[in-house]
Amino acid sequence: MLSDIQISRQTQITPIADIAAQMGLHPNEFRCYGTTRAKVDLTALARVAKQPRGKMVLVTAITPTPFGEGKTVTSIGLTQALHQLGKRVCACLRQPSMGPVFGIKGGAAGGGNAQIVPMEELNLHLTGDIHAVSAAHNLAAAAIDARVHHEQRLGAEEFTRQSGLAALHIDPQHIVWNRVMDHNDRALRSIRIGLGNNGPERQSSFDITAASELMAVLALSQDLADMRRRLGQLLLAFDVNGVPITAEQLGVAGAMAAILREAIEPTLMQTINGAPCLIHTGPFANIAHGNSSVIADEIALGLNDIVVTEGGFGSDMGFEKFCNIKARASGIHPDCVVLVATLKALKSHAGVAASEIHYPNIDALAQGMSNLNWHIANVKKYGLPVVVAINRFPDDTESELQWLTEQALAAGADAVELSLAFAHGADGATDLAAAVVACLQQPANFTHLYSTELGLLNSLQQLATRGYGASAIELSAQAEQQLAQIVALGADHLPICMAKTQMSVSHDPRLKGAPTDFVLPIVGLKLNAGAGFVTAFAGNIMTMPGLGVKPGYLKLDIDENGDIQGF
Numbered sequence: 001m002l003s004d005i006q007i008s009r010q011t012q013i014t015p016i017a018d019i020a021a022q023m024g025l026h027p028n029e030f031r032c033y034g035t036t037r038a039k040v041d042l043t044a045l046a047r048v049a050k051q052p053r054g055k056m057v058l059v060t061a062i063t064p065t066p067f068g069e070g071k072t073v074t075s076i077g078l079t080q081a082l083h084q085l086g087k088r089v090c091a092c093l094r095q096p097s098m099g100p101v102f103g104i105k106g107g108a109a110g111g112g113n114a115q116i117v118p119m120e121e122l123n124l125h126l127t128g129d130i131h132a133v134s135a136a137h138n139l140a141a142a143a144i145d146a147r148v149h150h151e152q153r154l155g156a157e158e159f160t161r162q163s164g165l166a167a168l169h170i171d172p173q174h175i176v177w178n179r180v181m182d183h184n185d186r187a188l189r190s191i192r193i194g195l196g197n198n199g200p201e202r203q204s205s206f207d208i209t210a211a212s213e214l215m216a217v218l219a220l221s222q223d224l225a226d227m228r229r230r231l232g233q234l235l236l237a238f239d240v241n242g243v244p245i246t247a248e249q250l251g252v253a254g255a256m257a258a259i260l261r262e263a264i265e266p267t268l269m270q271t272i273n274g275a276p277c278l279i280h281t282g283p284f285a286n287i288a289h290g291n292s293s294v295i296a297d298e299i300a301l302g303l304n305d306i307v308v309t310e311g312g313f314g315s316d317m318g319f320e321k322f323c324n325i326k327a328r329a330s331g332i333h334p335d336c337v338v339l340v341a342t343l344k345a346l347k348s349h350a351g352v353a354a355s356e357i358h359y360p361n362i363d364a365l366a367q368g369m370s371n372l373n374w375h376i377a378n379v380k381k382y383g384l385p386v387v388v389a390i391n392r393f394p395d396d397t398e399s400e401l402q403w404l405t406e407q408a409l410a411a412g413a414d415a416v417e418l419s420l421a422f423a424h425g426a427d428g429a430t431d432l433a434a435a436v437v438a439c440l441q442q443p444a445n446f447t448h449l450y451s452t453e454l455g456l457l458n459s460l461q462q463l464a465t466r467g468y469g470a471s472a473i474e475l476s477a478q479a480e481q482q483l484a485q486i487v488a489l490g491a492d493h494l495p496i497c498m499a500k501t502q503m504s505v506s507h508d509p510r511l512k513g514a515p516t517d518f519v520l521p522i523v524g525l526k527l528n529a530g531a532g533f534v535t536a537f538a539g540n541i542m543t544m545p546g547l548g549v550k551p552g553y554l555k556l557d558i559d560e561n562g563d564i565q566g567f
Helices: 004-010 016-023 043-048 071-084 098-102 119-123 129-154 156-163 213-220 224-233 253-259 294-303 315-330 343-349 362-381 398-410 421-439 456-468 477-488
Strands: 030-033 037-040 055-061 089-093 114-117 170-175 179-181 191-193 202-204 206-208 235-239 244-246 267-271 276-279 306-310 336-341 386-391 415-419 472-475 496-499 519-522 524-528 533-537
Touching: 004 114, 004 119, 016 030, 016 037, 016 267, 016 276, 043 294, 055 071, 055 315, 055 362, 071 089, 071 114, 071 267, 071 306, 071 336, 071 386, 071 415, 071 421, 089 294, 114 119, 114 421, 129 156, 129 170, 129 179, 129 213, 129 235, 129 253, 170 202, 213 224, 213 315, 224 253, 276 294, 294 306, 294 315, 315 336, 315 362, 315 456, 315 496, 336 362, 336 421, 343 362, 343 398, 362 386, 362 398, 362 456, 386 398, 386 421, 398 415, 415 421, 456 472, 456 477, 456 496, 456 519, 472 477, 477 524, 477 533
Parallel strands: 055 306, 055 336, 089 276, 089 306, 179 206, 336 386, 386 415, 472 519, 496 533
Antiparallel strands: 030 037, 037 267, 114 267, 170 235, 191 202, 235 244, 267 276, 524 533
């Protein structure tokens, strides 16, 4: 079989203006970036809002393992199959961060014969949205430090005389807005800034851009005006009396909005067989809310019968955050859920060694099945039908696949189908597509997992016990102080964005399968007033990844023609 990039390069790509017209966009509602990409203008929102809304299919997965579950491949393959069956369909996916691209993943455009093309454009820069988020975020960081510097250098009275601005009296030790960059760089997790009389000196850090609150703001905004309002509410620091300082008070929110003016527009691309795909925003699901944008969803749902989107990592992460954060912000909820699983992944959950993972082992499958059962039950908590997609690998045995199908149906799945999208593209996902179409005929009785009206502490307890299977939560002294501060600021009603490991339903990556009776530690709480949620940290969660011992960038280069090799 050809490599992913070879398959991408031999694809006959339809001019993106034709894809836009096929999707139902008017000529004045998009701008082409060459022949392969286009920005969709937000003027389309008002028109599509008047049209009947299509159905939303959310693709999620069991708890991730080192063997890969193929969630993005399944999302794209399903979109291709629905398109081939004559359905008006569009995928809504996140933009890959260059951190994982150069780190461990090596790309996030799908794979094999289920891809977004051209893959190198998707994986590198695209239309610059992530860089715009970095620039706007770091402008706010620079503005804070500059304001502190000048107020301290001149004194409050002289600062006001020279600038015409009221002194903010920012406490340098209570600045909560760090800097960001779109790379994995562990050396920046803890830094000292203001050295060399450029101070005041203080401890700070970098996060990866995907973890920026601006990424969430971009993803959850309804339109340009809503984005501008959210930017003004960003909590940047506290003054010497403990009063919060917002981006609006600092006067930087307008400039940030100007930087993000085009980044709020989704980018239109296509699958290998010419199905439209909207690429927009890139929040991770372990440290952020893990879903593409509300705006992309609204445009796609207004122009298509079916929209396929993907929640990051397992159903305890991106899917949960779609239902409890994004659905609250947008009013959009899934109508059907596709849950991806593999034989290898279930054996991994049973503790089978990598060297033995390819061999038939029904006993290990039976043990690892607890994880799939958990995720099926998790989807059902939200009142949604679920189709289990078994992503088939070449060495999977018929007997094990049949066993897994029967077990998944017995566990409550509404349908179970094999997916061979990687090898066969649309043809390999037609049975899955038919099952999804049938599932969409069922009523979805969607419900949130918890009520935010009962307060943040209750929401944390409900998410931990009902959402993860914990017996209780345990707040650190710091988290208790932060909770009291959030309540005092009137933000007790916001939903939770749990930052935890993706490698377990619990907070502990060593706990596989379906752990129970564990205490979920909450070591910190962070108010994201612009995004409209509170991040809860379940353990020592890194918001700046590091590069591994053999990172993905080692494979990347350009050839004599300037073409990128190694994705």
